[in-house]
Amino acid sequence: ASIVIGVAGSIGGYGLAAALLPLIAGSRQPPPTLPSAPRGRGTRVFLLTSAEPERYSVSATAAELNYLQEDGESPAPVAVLPFFFAAQKSRYRAAGGRSPARADTTRIADTLASVLSKEGVESVLAVFCGGAKSLAEHVAEAVAEGCGRIIVVPVGVTTDQSCDIEASRLADMRPEAHDVDVAFTPSLWGSMELANMLADRVHRAVSLGSDGGAALVIHGQPPSEERSHSSYGADELAFAHRVRLLLIDRGLPEELVRISYSEWRDPSVNEAVRHLAALGCERIVVCPVSFPTETLYTLLDLRHAVDQARVNVSVTILAAWGAETPVIEALAHAVRTTASEMDEVRAE
Numbered sequence: 001a002s003i004v005i006g007v008a009g010s011i012g013g014y015g016l017a018a019a020l021l022p023l024i025a026g027s028r029q030p031p032p033t034l035p036s037a038p039r040g041r042g043t044r045v046f047l048l049t050s051a052e053p054e055r056y057s058v059s060a061t062a063a064e065l066n067y068l069q070e071d072g073e074s075p076a077p078v079a080v081l082p083f084f085f086a087a088q089k090s091r092y093r094a095a096g097g098r099s100p101a102r103a104d105t106t107r108i109a110d111t112l113a114s115v116l117s118k119e120g121v122e123s124v125l126a127v128f129c130g131g132a133k134s135l136a137e138h139v140a141e142a143v144a145e146g147c148g149r150i151i152v153v154p155v156g157v158t159t160d161q162s163c164d165i166e167a168s169r170l171a172d173m174r175p176e177a178h179d180v181d182v183a184f185t186p187s188l189w190g191s192m193e194l195a196n197m198l199a200d201r202v203h204r205a206v207s208l209g210s211d212g213g214a215a216l217v218i219h220g221q222p223p224s225e226e227r228s229h230s231s232y233g234a235d236e237l238a239f240a241h242r243v244r245l246l247l248i249d250r251g252l253p254e255e256l257v258r259i260s261y262s263e264w265r266d267p268s269v270n271e272a273v274r275h276l277a278a279l280g281c282e283r284i285v286v287c288p289v290s291f292p293t294e295t296l297y298t299l300l301d302l303r304h305a306v307d308q309a310r311v312n313v314s315v316t317i318l319a320a321w322g323a324e325t326p327v328i329e330a331l332a333h334a335v336r337t338t339a340s341e342m343d344e345v346r347a348e
Contacts, residue, residue, distance in 0.1 A: 032136055032137050032140040032173065033140070033173070034139075034140055034143050034173050034174075034175060034178045034180065041146070041148055042122045042142075042145075042146050042147040042148065042149070043120055043121050043122060043147065043148075043149040043150075043151065043339070044121070044122050044123055044124075044125065044142045044147045044149075044150055044151070045112070045113075045116065045121055045123070045124040045125070045151045045152075045153060045335055046124075046125050046126075046127045046135060046138060046139070046150065046151070046152050046153065047105060047108065047109045047112070047124065047125070047126045047127065047153050047155050047331075048127050048129070048135060048152050048153065048154050048155065048159075048163055048166060048167075049101075049105050049126065049127070049128060049129065049154070049155040049156065049163075049292070049293075050128070050129040050130070050160055050162040050163060051099075051101035051102045051104075051105050051128055051155075051293060051295070052099050052101050052102075052295060052296060053099065053102065053128075053130075053131075054098050054099055054100075054101075054102050054103065055092065055097065055098055055099075056088065056089045056092040056093075056097075058085065060130060061084070061085050061088045061089075062085075063130055064088075065081070065084060091296050091300060091301075092296070094300055095296055095299050095300055099294075099295060099296050099299075100293065100294045100295075100299075101293045101294065101295045101296075102126070102128055102293075104292075104293035104294055104320070104322065104323070105126045105128070105155060105292070105293055106126045107322075107323045108126070108155065108292070108293075108322075108323045108327065108328070108331070109124045109125060109126040110124070111323045111328050112124045112328050112331050112332060112335075115328055115332050116332060116335060119336070121335070122147065125138065126155075127166070129162035129163055129165070129166050130162065134166060134169055135152065135166040135167070135169065135170050136166070136169045136170045136172070136173055139170055139173070139175065139180075139182065140173070143175070143178065143180055147180075148179070148180055148181065149180075149181045149182075149339075149342060150175070150180065150181065150182045150183075151182075151183055151184075151185065151335055151338055151339060151342075152167070152170075152182070152183070152184045152185070153184075153185045153331055153334060153335060154184065154185070154187050155292050155331075156187060156188065156290065156292055157187055157188050157189040157191075157194075157235055157236055157239040157290050158187045158189055158231065158232050158235035158236055158239075158290075159187055159232070160232055161232075167184065170182065181342050181345075181346065183338050183341070183342050184338075185334035185335060185337070185338045186334060186338075187235060188239075188330050188331075188334065189235040189236065189238055189239040190239075191330040191333075191334075192242075193326040193329050193330045193333070194321070194326055194327060194330045195239065195242045195243050195246055196246060196326065197321075197324060197326035197327070198243050198287060198289050198321075199243050199246035199247050199250065201287065201318055202214045202216075202243070202247055202285050202287050202318065203247060203250045203251075203252070205285040205316055205318060206252060206283065206285050211280055211281055211282040211283065212252075212256070212281060212282070212283040212284070212285065213252075213256035213257065213258070213276035213279065213281035213283075213284050213285070214247060214252065214256065214257050214258070214276075214284070214285045214286075214287060215258050215259075215260050215269060215272040215273055215276060215284060215285070215286045215287070216240050216243055216244060216257065216258070216259050216260070216287055216289045217260050217261070217262055217269055217286060217287065217288045217289060217290075217291075217302065218236040218237065218239075218240050218259065218260075218261060218262070218289060218290040219232075219236060219261070219262050219263070219290055219291075220233075220261035220262055220263045220264030220265040221233050221264055221265070222264055223264075233265075236290050237259070239289065239290060240259045240289055240290065241259070243287075243289050244257045244259060255279060256276060256279060256281060258272040258275060258276060259272075260272035262288075262297055262301070262302070268305065269286065269302065269305035269306065269309075270305045270306065270308040270309040271309075273286065273305075273306055273309035273311055273315060274309045274311060277309070277311035277312075277313050281313060282313050282314065283313065283314045283315075283316070284311070284313060284314070284315045284316070285315075285316050285318060286302065286306060286315060286316065286317045286318065287318045288302065288317075288318070288320055291320040291321065292320060292321045292327070293320050293321070293322070294319065294320045294322075295320070298317075298319075298320050302317055303317060
């Protein structure tokens with residue numbers, strides 16, 4: 001009887017602990033209040049991204065789990081919840097304990113700041129969805145320090161649900177009521193500079209061998225987000241098709257340029273690689289076309305997906321965008337265009 005009671009207690013304790021794990025994410029705090037002060041003259045730019053934390057975080061993992069289970073998604077069984085957290089911790093360990101995503105974003109922000117510093121922009125700061133400070137808190141601090149114009153730049157070819165949540169909290173502060181101009185730049189799905197940069201990268205890599213093909217990788221969406229945020233997938237797919245057409249213009253056969261998804265949708269990366277190998281490609285280039293920075297996915301999961309294809313051909317995985325000149329130019333162009341539009345509205 002003691003053994004049975006002990007086992008039952010252990011199982012009950014495991015179930016209780018597992019059930020509490022998603023609650024570690026914590027609740028969303030109300031947005032701060034903007035200070036009542038005369039309108040400032042400064043301009044600040046915030047790069048908004050949902051880049052993963054630098055180090056493994058239980059709360060961030062819990063928030064991701066809650067996000068996946070929102071909007072009617074089936075909750076994961078309590079018994080497997082601890083394994084979800086353990087798997088994420090193992091991914092960080094396999095990457096050396098750190099993800100470079102946020103550091104890479106900060107590097108992009110610093111490079112952009114050096115370009116825009118001569119154009120009246122005081123600073124460019126990277127803001128992370130789910131980070132220590134929300135976008136609303138950063139904006140409140142900027143206004144308190146004398147900024148009257150805020151430009152938010154989503155880093156990527158589209159915005160996801162996390163960015164929309166940050167934007168919603170910022171709107172709840174009603175900055176217009178405090179004579180503070182706030183505007184979001186369009187996402188970069190329409191940027192020809194960026195598309196040409198990626199097409200050039202892929203074309204150079206494919207040209208190193210004969211009979212080459214390319215797999216262009218974009219994000220996939222959970223079914224719930226695909227229903228509520230369909231523009232995310234549409235923008236990414238449109239951008240990938242633009243890169244694909246540019247590669248075809250550069251001489252790659254149409255059937256040897258495939259678009260694939262990192263998760264949730266088909267074709268997957270390993271399916272695309274197998275398809276290209278079956279068509280006779282001796283060299284395959286895999287390019288994460290919608291990934292601004294290196295992540296755990298690009299460092300680990302993408303290689304694993306390629307290995308799962310089990311093809312006897314050369315496969316090269318290209319890096320994420322990084323702080324390359326075309327990326328900075330595309331972001332700077334978005335800021336300049338938005339600032340000009342804000343000036344026109346203010347003049348009216």
